[in-house]
Structures are given as structure tokens and as C-alpha cells.
Amino acid sequence: MNTHSPPQQAIHHFSEALPEQHYRVVRLMRARGVMSRGDLAQQLGMSRATVTGLVKDLIDRGILQEIAGGRATGGRRARFLDFNPDFATVLGVDMGATSVDIALANFRGDVLARHNEPIDVRDGPEPVLGRVVEIAQSLIARVPGSGEALRSIGIGVPGPVDFANGTLNVPPIMPGWERYPIRPKIQETFPHTTVVVDNDVNIMALGELRAGAGKGVDHFVFVKVGTGIGAGIVVGGEIYRGSTGSAGDIGHIQADRNGPVCHCGNIGCLEAMASGSALARQAMDAAQSGRSPILAQYLASGVSPLTAEHVGAAASAGDQTAMELIMTSGTLIGGVLAGVVNFFNPSLILIGGGVAQIGTQFLATIRRGVLSRSLPLSTQHLRIDYSPMGEDAGVTGAVALALEHIFVGSL
Amino acid sequence: MNTHSPPQQAIHHFSEALPEQHYRVVRLMRARGVMSRGDLAQQLGMSRATVTGLVKDLIDRGILQEIAGGRATGGRRARFLDFNPDFATVLGVDMGATSVDIALANFRGDVLARHNEPIDVRDGPEPVLGRVVEIAQSLIARVPGSGEALRSIGIGVPGPVDFANGTLNVPPIMPGWERYPIRPKIQETFPHTTVVVDNDVNIMALGELRAGAGKGVDHFVFVKVGTGIGAGIVVGGEIYRGSTGSAGDIGHIQADRNGPVCHCGNIGCLEAMASGSALARQAMDAAQSGRSPILAQYLASGVSPLTAEHVGAAASAGDQTAMELIMTSGTLIGGVLAGVVNFFNPSLILIGGGVAQIGTQFLATIRRGVLSRSLPLSTQHLRIDYSPMGEDAGVTGAVALALEHIFVGSL
Numbered sequence: 001m002n003t004h005s006p007p008q009q010a011i012h013h014f015s016e017a018l019p020e021q022h023y024r025v026v027r028l029m030r031a032r033g034v035m036s037r038g039d040l041a042q043q044l045g046m047s048r049a050t051v052t053g054l055v056k057d058l059i060d061r062g063i064l065q066e067i068a069g070g071r072a073t074g075g076r077r078a079r080f081l082d083f084n085p086d087f088a089t090v091l092g093v094d095m096g097a098t099s100v101d102i103a104l105a106n107f108r109g110d111v112l113a114r115h116n117e118p119i120d121v122r123d124g125p126e127p128v129l130g131r132v133v134e135i136a137q138s139l140i141a142r143v144p145g146s147g148e149a150l151r152s153i154g155i156g157v158p159g160p161v162d163f164a165n166g167t168l169n170v171p172p173i174m175p176g177w178e179r180y181p182i183r184p185k186i187q188e189t190f191p192h193t194t195v196v197v198d199n200d201v202n203i204m205a206l207g208e209l210r211a212g213a214g215k216g217v218d219h220f221v222f223v224k225v226g227t228g229i230g231a232g233i234v235v236g237g238e239i240y241r242g243s244t245g246s247a248g249d250i251g252h253i254q255a256d257r258n259g260p261v262c263h264c265g266n267i268g269c270l271e272a273m274a275s276g277s278a279l280a281r282q283a284m285d286a287a288q289s290g291r292s293p294i295l296a297q298y299l300a301s302g303v304s305p306l307t308a309e310h311v312g313a314a315a316s317a318g319d320q321t322a323m324e325l326i327m328t329s330g331t332l333i334g335g336v337l338a339g340v341v342n343f344f345n346p347s348l349i350l351i352g353g354g355v356a357q358i359g360t361q362f363l364a365t366i367r368r369g370v371l372s373r374s375l376p377l378s379t380q381h382l383r384i385d386y387s388p389m390g391e392d393a394g395v396t397g398a399v400a401l402a403l404e405h406i407f408v409g410s411l
Numbered sequence: 412m413n414t415h416s417p418p419q420q421a422i423h424h425f426s427e428a429l430p431e432q433h434y435r436v437v438r439l440m441r442a443r444g445v446m447s448r449g450d451l452a453q454q455l456g457m458s459r460a461t462v463t464g465l466v467k468d469l470i471d472r473g474i475l476q477e478i479a480g481g482r483a484t485g486g487r488r489a490r491f492l493d494f495n496p497d498f499a500t501v502l503g504v505d506m507g508a509t510s511v512d513i514a515l516a517n518f519r520g521d522v523l524a525r526h527n528e529p530i531d532v533r534d535g536p537e538p539v540l541g542r543v544v545e546i547a548q549s550l551i552a553r554v555p556g557s558g559e560a561l562r563s564i565g566i567g568v569p570g571p572v573d574f575a576n577g578t579l580n581v582p583p584i585m586p587g588w589e590r591y592p593i594r595p596k597i598q599e600t601f602p603h604t605t606v607v608v609d610n611d612v613n614i615m616a617l618g619e620l621r622a623g624a625g626k627g628v629d630h631f632v633f634v635k636v637g638t639g640i641g642a643g644i645v646v647g648g649e650i651y652r653g654s655t656g657s658a659g660d661i662g663h664i665q666a667d668r669n670g671p672v673c674h675c676g677n678i679g680c681l682e683a684m685a686s687g688s689a690l691a692r693q694a695m696d697a698a699q700s701g702r703s704p705i706l707a708q709y710l711a712s713g714v715s716p717l718t719a720e721h722v723g724a725a726a727s728a729g730d731q732t733a734m735e736l737i738m739t740s741g742t743l744i745g746g747v748l749a750g751v752v753n754f755f756n757p758s759l760i761l762i763g764g765g766v767a768q769i770g771t772q773f774l775a776t777i778r779r780g781v782l783s784r785s786l787p788l789s790t791q792h793l794r795i796d797y798s799p800m801g802e803d804a805g806v807t808g809a810v811a812l813a814l815e816h817i818f819v820g821s822l
Contacts, residue, residue: 020456045431045820160788169788219654231754235646242756243630246788253750254784266784339664339750343642345653373665373677377571377580377657409456 015152015194015408021046023409025054026063030210030404031237034067034080055081062087063107083108088151088406089143091136092398094203097121097158097174097227100132101395104139104146107406109211109399112146113139116395121158124176125185133189152194153186154401156203156394158228163245166197196405200224200394201248202239204387205232207397208350209239212389219346222387223250224353225333229271231340250340251275255332270336274329276355279308282325292321312358326358327365334369341374341382352387426563426605426819432457434820436465437474441621441815442648445478445491466492473498474518494519499562499817500554502547503809505614508532508569508585508638511543512806515550515557518817520622520810523557524550527806532569535587536596544600563605564597565812567614567805569639574656577608607816611635611805612659613650615798616643618808619761620650623800630757633798634661635764636744640682642751661751662686666743681747685740687766690719693736703732723769737769738776745780752785752793763798 018026028043029035035043041051058064065084087107094101101116115135119128132155140147159177160169166183168174183195198206205222208214214222214234222232229251233240241247251271252264259268272278283306286292287299294314295306303310314322337349349370351363367384374382387393429437435455440446443454452462469475476495498518505512512527526546530539543566551558570588571580577594579585594606609617616633619625625633625645633643640662644651652658662682663675670679683689694717697703698710705725706717714721725733748760760781762774778795785793798804 023456045434233754235651240646242789243758244756244788244792246786247754247756249753249756249786249789250750252786253753254746264786335665336750339661339747340754342660342664343644343658343751343754345655345658345660347654375657375660375663375675377655378653378660381655 015405018407018409020409021050022054022058023407025051025058026407027404027409029064029081029083030400034082036080040081085110086149089140089146089149090151090399090402090406091139091153092395092400092402093132093136093153093155094200094394094398095119095121095128095132095155095157096200096394100128100135101391102132102135102139103395103399104136104143105399105403107403109396109403111399112143114395115139121174121177125180125182129182129185133186137189150190150193151406152196152402153190154203154398154403154405155182155186155195155197156200156398156401157182157197158200160246160249161197161199161202163198163241166195168197169245194402194405196401198239198401199230199232199245199248201230201232202241203232203397203401204352204393205234205350205397206239206400207389207393207395208387209234209237209397210400211396212393213350213385213387214348217348219344220348220350221248221337221340221344221346222350222352222393223333223337225275225351225355226353227276229275229333229353233344250336253336253339255336270332274332276308276353279311279325279329279355279358280306283307283311283314283322286321286325292319294319295322308355308358315359315361323361326362329355330362330365331369334366335373337366337384338370338373341370341378345378347381347383349382349384350387351385352390352393356386356390426816429818429820431820432461433465433469434818436462436469437818438815438820440475440492440494441811445493447491451492496521497560500551500557500560501562501810501813501817502550502564503614503806503811503813504543504547504564504566505611505805505809506530506532506539506543506566506568507611507805511539511546512802513543513546513550514806514810515547515554516810516814518814520814522810524553525806526550532585532588536591536593540593540596544597548600561601561604562817563607563813564601565614565809565814565816566593566597566606566608567611567809567812568593568608569611571657571660572608572610572613574609574652577606580656605813605816607812609650609812610641610643610656610659612641612643613652614643614808614812615763615804616645616761616808617650617811618800618804618806619798620645620648620808621811622807623804624761624796624798625759628759630755631759631761632659632748632751632755632757633761633763633804634744634748636686636762636766637764638687640686640744640764644755661747664747664750666747681743685743687719687764690722690736690740690766690769691717694718694722694725694733697732697736703730705730706733719766719769723773726770726772734772737773740766741773741776742780745777746784748777748795749781749784752781752789756789758792758794760793760795761798762796763801763804767797767801 037051041048064081067080067082085106085108092103100119103111103114105111167179168177182197186195201224214220220234231248231250233248252269254268255270255273256268259273262269262272287295311322448462452459475492478491478493496517496519503514511530514522514525516522573580578590579588597606612635625631631645642659642661644659663680665679666681666684667679670684673680673683694706698706722733
């Protein structure tokens with residue numbers, strides 16, 4: 001399965017080409033939401049007349065529509081522009097290691113139908129993507145006309161992505177997926193749609209950027225603490241992927257030079273010491289050694305294997321060892337994020353992923369870890385919070401990814 | 412002296428407003444250098460006719476000029492566009508903690524006159540900036556007409572900068588400079604020039620970006636190892652300053668949790684363990700304790716205090732302890748940069764600053780430190796090199812900074 005290497009295929013293959021200036025209007029509105037013609041002229045550095053012409057054309061094409069504004073200016077009601085919801089539909093797929101969440105949305109990003117269920121990516125690409133396609137078809141069947149209007153599909157996958165090719169690079173927990181041609185596989189069922197594949201943490205960051213706590217924030221970091229640990233980076237209001245698409249791989253920054261060996265072969269990686277799987281392993285140890293009476297109870301009652309969630313439950317129930325495990329994890333993550341803050345100087349760090357639900361003490365120790373190790377100049381305007389979108393960030397971002405690839409700018 | 416807080420003054424105060432599309436042409440040419448009309452049309456997504464009109468106007472204004480191209484296409488010689496060198500002059504000032512380097516350049520960035528000499532920023536802003544102005548005046552006196560043509564001045568300073576205000580924030584080694592109004596002070600002598608102040612490491616990165624090894628590189632990091640340690644970050648071909656202007660402060664990332672206390676109050680900061688001043692301190696220790704015979708010899712011969720340069724000289728002369736000091740410094744820097752590589756995924760890291768001249772072993776251990784701790788996906792296309800511009804990066808970047816602020820885009 002590791003020998004797939006399809007010819008490189010541009011991601012915009014089926015995207016509609018818009019003249020460059022029209023495209024700039026569409027792109028800006030994706031970032032900013034509802035705007036007036038005056039806002040557009042100012043932001044794009046175009047004359048009011050140019051914008052009026054472009055907007056008329058975009059309305060004629062069915063891409064934009066006028067909506068009534070709330071503010072009356074000089075007796076006249078300001079008219080605002082929004083995307084025409086009926087112009088197209090898209091699919092957003094948030095694929096985790098153990099579950100998939102799929103949404104069908106209109107051109108404005110409103111979710112029309114949604115479904116999630118457990119999967120196991122280790123089953124390999126054929127059965128997993130087969131199931132994704134089935135779910136997508138059932139969602140489309142629930143919304144009349146949505147199949148004909150389908151223009152693009154955004155997919156988040158739990159591993160490093162070659163964004164140009166839409167394939168996974170050396171996915172550590174996904175045997176069989178390396179360089180598997182995801183895009184053509186999906187296009188067998190949905191021909192003439194643009195399929196865009198990105199890393200799951202990047203789409204979570206994109207979800208927060210477009211519709212969550214990251215809206216209007218120039219530079220921020222979304223940290224997913226789940227089975228592994230990774231970060232999505234936003235620079236200047238756009239996802240930053242780095243030179244080879246592996247930016248944000250904070251799970252393999254060294255947290256402790258005397259730490260355990262990571263599955264990557266290095267020593268003391270953050271992921272090996274503070275992720276959900278590390279917590280699960282530490283929980284089994286604590287239960288078996290008797291250090292944690294409550295975790296030992298869970299194990300005795302037949303719960304196995306223990307997970308990060310059990311650590312959270314035990315800590316809530318007053319288990320001292322479980323609380324220490326959470327605080328150690330938070331402190332290590334905070335220490336690595338302190339370095340990120342010194343280097344990157346973001347104004348916001350959002351913590352998401354399954355382990356973010358382990359309790360408020362986790363966030364508190366992360367914050368403490370960052371603040372104790374960063375310079376005041378970098379932290380005076382820094383917010384560190386749990387992702388308010390929670391489990392919705394991924395699928396929201398996958399829909400946003402799809403929406404952003406319906407068009408491509410041209411001359 | 413710490414109570415200065417002048418009203419905020421926009422950096423473009425004296426910059427000439429160019430219509431937005433003209434401005435986009437100028438900006439792109441600053442980034443790319445000599446271009447044809449066809450290149451401009453393609454890169455800007457404008458029609459050939461639009462570009463031809465804009466270029467004609469820019470030539471009429473004296474901003475651009477046509478130059479003969481080398482390649483003949485279809486029998487015709489391609490005509491290329493360049494900046495008109497005579498349109499304006501600028502000054503670039505690279506102020507270090509102990510020296511200043513000032514260049515007078517034409518609108519194309521060619522250096523017309525240059526001078527550097529030792530200074531001590533601890534003398535405070537009035538005498539230091541007074542001397543900068545004197546040097547600038549003497550350079551201008553050497554080039555007839557350059558004073559009348561002077562449009563902007565770019566200044567790099569060795570501390571964290573509030574870029575919008577052109578002032579220093581809490582400069583650890585610069586008493587008296589905090590929030591000192593540098594811009595108005597310079598404008599007393601050079602009224603109607605735009606004065607732009609930036610961090611010294613940012614201007615070094617800008618120098619490499621515009622005229623050095625960073626030319627055409629999208630994402631890279633310039634690391635200055637001198638008295639302190641800091642980084643200039645380039646994202647998408649532009650200097651990245653972060654949310655509050657403190658991005659790149661890698662000197663205060665923890666390199667060893669059991670390390671010494673840093674002047675910032677934290678423990679085991681990279682700067683406290685691996686900078687030029689750390690090496691100097693370690694050299695004194697090694698000389699006084701007798702661990703390093705050659706450094707002890709230097710000290711006995713009256714050299715005091717020992718510096719990082721002496722460590723380099725001792726290592727070259729075969730001193731084992733001096734070599735170990737260099738390798739420990741390189742390993743610590745490499746370890747911190749490994750984290751930067753995992754997070755930021757640059758394709759290039761340039762090492763500059765005074766300590767970069769300590770020998771090739773230093774670079775070798777930095778490289779080893781990065782490669783041993785980063786994932787292959789992040790390092791397969793990563794180059795780590797000494798800055799080839801060396802001492803010229805700062806002043807070249809200061810000139811580039813000045814050139815980029817002659818104009819401002821408008822509607």
C-alpha cells in the first residue's frame with residue numbers, strides 16, 4: 001500500500017476560475033463575513049465605482065446577494081452583501097483516528113445535514129473512505145437538490161498532509177494511508193467536485209478562524225491535545241503550513257531530555273509525555289501500582305484500557321494521583337507553549353481535542369506553565385483558552401476549507 | 412528617562428501616497444527586483460494593458476526606468492524595469508550594542524557612502540543618536556545632492572521595538588532608551604523624512620531577504636548569536652513581527668531547566684547559556700580554574716575580559732575546553748532551533764551575529780542539534796548555514812527598510 005504515487009494533481013482542478021478582482025472580493029468576504037460596498041472598497045484599495053461593478057457582476061452570477069443592513073445611515077438603510085446560500089453546496093469531513101464527522105453545508109456555510117460515527121483509520125483507506133462516501137451520499141439524499149449543487153469537499157485527516165497532492169505523508173498511526181490517492185478515490189463518486197485534503201489540526205484552526213474565537217485574530221495557535229499533540233497556526237488571518245506542510249508539529253518538541261522514548265524514536269517528546277495516550281498509559285501504571293485508588297477501582301470494575309477521560313473522572317472524584325497526572329501533562333504542554341510564545345508571539349492560544357475536556361485544572365496548569373516561562377512583553381496581551389467550538393471546530397473548518405476552494409483566481 | 416510617552420505617530424507620516432495599484436507594482440518590485448511588464452501582469456493578476464499604463468505612469472513620475480534586458484525574445488530585446496536610482500536617497504542605520512554602521516544609498520539600494528564606528532548604547536539615546544546624526548550628515552556631505560533627495564531613514568536597534576511608535580520596549584541592555592522618541596529626535600535634523608525603527612535582528616533578516624541568501628525564500632529564520640540571542644522571522648516573504656512585536660525572542664526559551672538564572676529572572680534561558688556573553692563568562696571561569704591552559708595564558712598576558720572571540724581562537728589553537736564550550740553552546744542552540752523547526756517548518760535557517768565567526772565547529776554542532784531532534788519531514792529540505800552577508804546584513808536591511816517606507820498605498 002505504500003507504493004502509491006499518483007501524478008501530482010492541482011487541487012483546483014474542478015474549481016471555477018474567477019477574474020482576479022472578483023476573486024479578491026470573494027476571498028475577503030470569506031475572511032470578514034457580511035460587508036458593505038464601502039467596506040470592500042476600503043479594504044481592497046479599489047474605487048467605489050470598481051467595487052460597485054464587481055459586486056453587480058457577482059450578484060448576476062448568483063455568488064453574492066444583497067441583504068438589509070441594521071444600521072440606517074443618513075435616513076437610508078445601509079445595504080450589506082452576503083454569499084447567496086443557494087449558489088452551491090459543499091461537504092466538510094473531519095476524520096479523526098477513531099471517529100468521523102461529516103457536514104453538508106450551503107454556500108454561506110450553514111450546515112444542512114450532519115452525521116458522525118466511530119471509525120478506525122487503521123482499517124485502511126479503502127473501507128474508511130468507502131464509509132465516508134456512503135455517509136456523504138446519505139446526507140445529500142436528505143437535502144433535495146444538494147447533490148447537483150455540490151461543488152467541493154474539504155477533508156481533514158489525522159496526520160501530516162502533502163497539501164498540493166492531497167495525500168498523507170508518513171502517517172504514524174495510519175498504516176496503508178501513506179500517499180494513498182484520497183482525492184481521486186472521493187471523485188469516483190463525486191466527479192467534478194474539488195477535493196481538498198488538510199491536516200486535522202489545520203482545519204480546526206480554520207474553523208476557529210472563520211466562525212469561532214479566532215475570528216478577526218491575526219496570529220494565533222490552535223493546539224489539539226488528543227491521542228497525539230499538534231498545532232494549527234494562523235498567520236495574518238491565514239493557515240500557515242510551513243515549507244513542507246509540517247508546521248505545527250509541536251508534539252515532537254522535547255519536553256524533557258530525561259523523558260521516555262517516543263514512537264518517533266526521539267527522547268522526551270511532548271506527545272510521549274503529555275498526550276491522551278501518554279495519560280492513558282500513566283493511568284494504567286497508577287492503577288496497577290495502587291498509587292491511584294480510584295483508577296484501580298475502575299480497572300477492577302472491568303474498565304480496560306483506561307483512558308485520559310478516566311483520569312479526568314478520577315481527578316474530579318478527588319484522586320490525588322490522577323490530579324497530579326493532569327497537572328504534569330499541563331505543565332509540560334505549558335513549557336513547550338512558552339517557547340512557542342517567545343518565538344511566535346501570538347495573541348491567542350486555543351486548546352482543543354479530547355483531552356481538553358479533562359477539567360479546568362488542565363487549562364490552569366497550561367496557563368501557569370506559559371506565563372512562568374515567557375517574557376511579559378509576549379504575554380501581556382495573550383489569551384489562553386479552551387476552544388469554545390470544541391468538537392465542532394473540525395467539521396466547521398472542513399466546510400470552510402471546501403468553501404474556500406470553489407473558486408480560483410485567474411487573470 | 413523612563414517616562415517618555417510621546418503621542419503615537421504613524422510611521423508613514425512623511426511617506427508619499429501612491430494609488431493602490433501603483434503601490435502594488437512598487438512593492439512587488441522591491442521583493443522581486445528587476446521585472447518585465449509581463450512578469451508584473453502575471454504576478455499581480457492584472458491585464459497587460461493595465462500594467463502598461465501603471466508602468467508608464469511610474470516612469471513619468473521618475474520612480475521606475477526601463478533597462479535593456481539580456482534575453483532576446485522573437486528577435487526583439489526584452490525590456491526590463493528597474494527602480495530609477497536617482498529618484499531618492501535613503502539612510503540605513505544598523506545600531507548594535509557596541510557599534511553603529513550607517514549607509515547612504517540611492518533609490519535602487521546601491522550604497523553611495525558608508526561609515527561604521529564603535530558606540531556604547533548604554534551612554535543613552537541623546538549622545539548616541541546625536542552621533543548617528545553627525546555621521547549621517549558627513550555621509551550626505553560626501554555625495555552631492557543626496558541631502559535634498561533624502562526621503563527616509565531605516566534604523567535597527569538592539570532591543571524589542573514597538574514598531575508602530577518607533578520606540579524601544581523594556582530594552583534590557585539599554586538604560587534610558589525605553590520609549591525614547593527616536594523618530595522625532597532624528598527628524599529634528601532631517602525633517603520631512605520618514606523614520607522607521609525596527610529590531611536589529613529583523614533588519615538582518617530583511618537584508619538577507621532582499622539581497623542575500625533569503626532572496627526568494629518564503630519562510631526562513633535568521634538567528635543572531637551575539638551578546639544576546641534573537642531571531643528574525645520571514646513568513647511568506649515578509650518580516651513577521653508577531654502580535655506585539657516581540658516574535659523571534661528565542662534567547663529566552665528554556666534550554667536547560669537546571670541551567671543558570673538569566674538576567675530576565677527565568678532559569679536556563681538559551682541566552683544565559685549559549686550567547687556571546689555566556690561564552691565570555693564561561694571562558695573566564697575556564698581560565699581562572701586552570702581547565703583551559705590557552706585561555707589562562709590569554710588572561711595571564713593581560714587580556715581581560717575574555718570574550719567569545721578568545722574562545723574561538725583558543726579552540727583553533729587546540730584547546731580542548733574551549734572547543735567543548737563552543738560545542739555546548741552550539742548543541743543548546745540546536746536544541747532550541749529543533750523546536751523552532753518542528754513548529755515553524757522553515758526551509759532555511761541563517762546563523763549570524765558576532766559569535767557566528769567562532770569557527771565551523773559551532774555551525775556543525777547547531778546542525779547536529781537540530782537534525783537529531785526534528786522529524787525527517789521537517790528537515791528533508793532544510794538548509795542551516797552561516798549568514799553569507801555577515802556583518803553587512805544589518806545595514807543592508809536598514810536600507811531596505813527605509814526604501815520600503817518611502818511610499819504608502821492609498822485609494
